Amino acid sequence: MESDIPLWAVGLRLVLFFASFLIVGFFAASETAFLSMDKWAVEGLKDEDRRAKVLSDLEKDFRNTTSALLIGTNVFTVLSSVMAASLADILALNETLRNAVLPLAITALMFFFSQLVPKTYASRSPTEMALAVAPVLSVISRVLRPVSSILSLGPHLLAQSVGESARSVESISDEPVRLAVDLAAEEGQVDKDAGEVIVGVLDSSDIRVSDIMVPLPSAFVFEENTRVKDALNQLRAHRFGRVPVVDGGGEVVGLVYMKDVLRQVMKEPDCRKNVRDIMRKPLRVSPSDSVLDVLGPMRKDRIHLAVVVDGEHTVGIVTLDDVLEEIVGDMPDTAVGRVLSKKAPYEEPHDMKRVVSGLQESDAFDAVGLNELDR
Numbered sequence: 001m002e003s004d005i006p007l008w009a010v011g012l013r014l015v016l017f018f019a020s021f022l023i024v025g026f027f028a029a030s031e032t033a034f035l036s037m038d039k040w041a042v043e044g045l046k047d048e049d050r051r052a053k054v055l056s057d058l059e060k061d062f063r064n065t066t067s068a069l070l071i072g073t074n075v076f077t078v079l080s081s082v083m084a085a086s087l088a089d090i091l092a093l094n095e096t097l098r099n100a101v102l103p104l105a106i107t108a109l110m111f112f113f114s115q116l117v118p119k120t121y122a123s124r125s126p127t128e129m130a131l132a133v134a135p136v137l138s139v140i141s142r143v144l145r146p147v148s149s150i151l152s153l154g155p156h157l158l159a160q161s162v163g164e165s166a167r168s169v170e171s172i173s174d175e176p177v178r179l180a181v182d183l184a185a186e187e188g189q190v191d192k193d194a195g196e197v198i199v200g201v202l203d204s205s206d207i208r209v210s211d212i213m214v215p216l217p218s219a220f221v222f223e224e225n226t227r228v229k230d231a232l233n234q235l236r237a238h239r240f241g242r243v244p245v246v247d248g249g250g251e252v253v254g255l256v257y258m259k260d261v262l263r264q265v266m267k268e269p270d271c272r273k274n275v276r277d278i279m280r281k282p283l284r285v286s287p288s289d290s291v292l293d294v295l296g297p298m299r300k301d302r303i304h305l306a307v308v309v310d311g312e313h314t315v316g317i318v319t320l321d322d323v324l325e326e327i328v329g330d331m332p333d334t335a336v337g338r339v340l341s342k343k344a345p346y347e348e349p350h351d352m353k354r355v356v357s358g359l360q361e362s363d364a365f366d367a368v369g370l371n372e373l374d375r
Contacts, residue, residue: 005090013083013090020080021114027073029118030137033129034058034065041127055134058141067148068141077114081106207326209294210287213308213316221246222256224276231275232261242305244317245279252307252314254279282307287315291323298323 039059045052058065084106088098122129141148221244222231235243235258245254256275264271264278283306285294294306298320308316 010087010090013086017080017083017087020076020083021110023076024073024080024110024114025118026133027069027076028115029122029129030133031066031069031073032119032122033126033133034069034137036123036126037130038127042130045131049131051131051134054138055130058134058138061141063152064145064148065137065141067152068144069137071144071148071151072140077110080110207291208287209285209289209291209308209318212291212322212326213287213318214322215316216244216246216250216252216314219244219317221252222275224248224253224274224279226275228261228264228271228273228275228278231256232258232265235261244282244305244307245275246314250314252282252317255282255305255307256280284309285318286310291326294318295320295323295327 037055042052042055042059046056081103084102085098088102093102220238220240222234224245224247226245231243234240240258242255242257244252245256247253254276256279260278260280261275264273283297283301283303285306285308287308287310297303298306304320306318307314308318
């Protein structure tokens with residue numbers, strides 16, 4: 001051993017050597033957990049666990065996060081080799097041990113203790129491990145962002161040059177999910193109806209609004225200057241709960257609800273208002289939207305009918321029943337303005353109780369201010 005090397009310097013090299021092993025193991029476990037975690041589970045925990053929100057943000061910045069993990073792994077792998085070589089010089093090892101035995105020993109130890117063991121441990125519970133390391137990983141990602149952004153740019157551009165964007169839309173097969181549902185159904189863990197709903201959700205991800213919408217010419221509509229009392233008669237005759245309202249150019253400008261018409265007529269029996277005075281703003285969707293994209297806002301805002309708009313022109317309507325039928329199968333028709341029919345002649349509704357009794361069940365709930373989704 002070289003006698004002119006202070007003892008503290010030798011101790012520092014030993015500490016850095018063993019610390020490098022531990023830190024490389026941390027990065028290896030973090031990488032495995034991050035790449036194998038259940039993203040759906042993380043999204044579901046965002047409101048309850050702050051770590052899940054941090055982990056979700058890291059996943060959205062996937063390129064920089066993975067680059068930071070790789071940078072950390074390589075930096076401390078090199079550091080361990082440098083410390084090992086420095087200690088070999090201090091111990092005055094012969095050439096054979098220094099150039100042949102030591103590198104092989106370091107590689108074997110690094111592989112077992114800093115790669116194999118941490119990755120095996122992390123793979124058993126990747127989501128839990130990812131949540132545990134998320135705060136630390138977030139700090140590391142932010143610190144290394146300038147370097148990782150530069151180093152990851154080359155591979156990203158290379159991937160684009162061969163036609164594969166580094167972080168383009170992921171193509172994830174749903175076959176494992178379908179297989180899991182089938183196995184769960186066979187074992188009795190999932191009943192048949194629930195299994196069909198799950199498969200329906202998977203199948204409906206590729207279905208567009210244009211595939212299920214009702215073309216506007218085929219829909220029953222009100223002109224915006226239709227009298228409220230006339231609208232009541234038509235709603236009652238066709239048992240509609242809500243009907244689109246069009247302007248002079250044939251564009252849908254709103255929706256009129258049976259409950260709003262009823263309230264207006266009961267409030268003013270001699271009401272002379274038009275439907276445009278009580279219509280509501282419609283939800284507008286695109287023909288290219290998937291049915292799952294439409295289901296979200298319809299469910300959130302408790303809306304049963306959406307207007308399909310292509311550019312500046314209305315091309316049709318889509319109902320909540322249409323969407324749900326694609327997922328769970330056939331459902332009873334709730335009559336929201338799909339019948340090709342001429343308007344029935346006007347009949348003065350003298351008895352409001354008779355009018356309410358003639359409503360469909362769903363419309364009766366609407367008339368008292370409830371919503372079908374609230375039942």
